Every structure is written in C-alpha cells, then in structure tokens.
Amino acid sequence: MTDTNDRTPVFVHPTADVEAGAQVGDGTKVWHLAHIRSTSRVGARCVIGRNVYVDAEVTIGDLVKIQNNVSVYQGVTLEDEVFVGPCAVFTNDFRPRAQNPDWTITETVVRRGASIGANATLVCGIEVGEYAMIAAGSVVTKDVKPYQLVVGNPARPRGWVNAKGEVVSRDAENPPPGLARS
Secondary structure, three states: OOOOOOOOOOEEOOOOEEOOOOEEOOOOEEOOOOEEOOOOEEOOOOEEOOOOEEOOOOEEOOOOEEOOOOEEOOOEEEOOOOEEOOOOEEOOOOOOOOOOOOOOOOOEEEOOOOEEOOOOEEOOOOEEOOOOEEOOOOEEOOOEOOOEEEEOOOOEEEEEEOOOOOEEEOOOOOOOOOHHHO
16 A cells, blocks of 8 residues: 655646645645645545546545546545546536525545546435446446446446456345455
C-alpha cells in the first residue's frame, strides 16, 4: 500500500482553480481546467483529471483517481482508493427543476476501492459498496453490494470481482465464499 504521509507537495496546473479554503492533501495532482470549491476536501495522493469539477462540501478520500470531465456534486462522498472513469456522472437531485425553493440534496456514497466505468451515471441516493465495479455506460439506480459487478441500463448484477478487479464469479446473486479476503 502507498504511504499517504510522505509530504509530497500538491501539484496544481496553472489553468486549474482551487478556491481558497479547499483542503487538498499531500501529493495530489490537480490537472488542466479542474475546479475545486472552497469547502471541499480532497485527500492525499489523488489524481484530479482535466476538467473535473469538485463541488462545495464534497469529501474525496486518499488515493482517489478521477478521470477527465467528471463533476462530483455536493452530496457525493468518494472514500479512499475510488476510481471514477472519464465522463462519469453523479446526480444529487431526484426532481431537478431550474427553480425549486424546496430542493434538498440527496446523498450518494462510493465506498473504498470501488470503480466506476467511463460514461456511467449514478442516480443519487445510492451506496456503492467496497470494491464494487460499475461497467462503462451503466446507469446505476440502486445500491451496489461490496465486490459486485453491475452492467447496463438500468445496471443489473452480472457477477463478482475481487479487490484487484478480476471477475471471480458470474453468479449474479450469490458472492463466492471468502470474497472479501481475496
């Protein structure tokens, strides 16, 4: 495992905007045209790709990689070691309207080590379990169990992966014994 306490300086590309008050951990790299809002927290040794938007009050753990063109809106939490593929979409409102004085944020949590494929959409109000894998282009409308592989629109269980992301079972419903230890 990578040591997150090595005190490597933060790198912020000159075209990126990290607002005053944003917390960005040691060794994190913030690339071209990224925008990190003032009340957000980005952990250590993260990679924030080109044109990534991190909204106010978002929490991103250590060793997270967010690929290009992703917006992480308020109400989304990404725990340690999460991978977010290019152009993935997070939502935070079940009934979006341009004018809604009663609007409330609906939270989404992505647990440690989970991977979200390119162009996947996560509808708010869900939890993605540890080391789960969401296939590219999937639309996730329900919770995803730890180590579960989900595919499609709407995303449906298609198997199980280990902590390395290798498919270890194609049984859609029943995880293999001892999966969390693999």
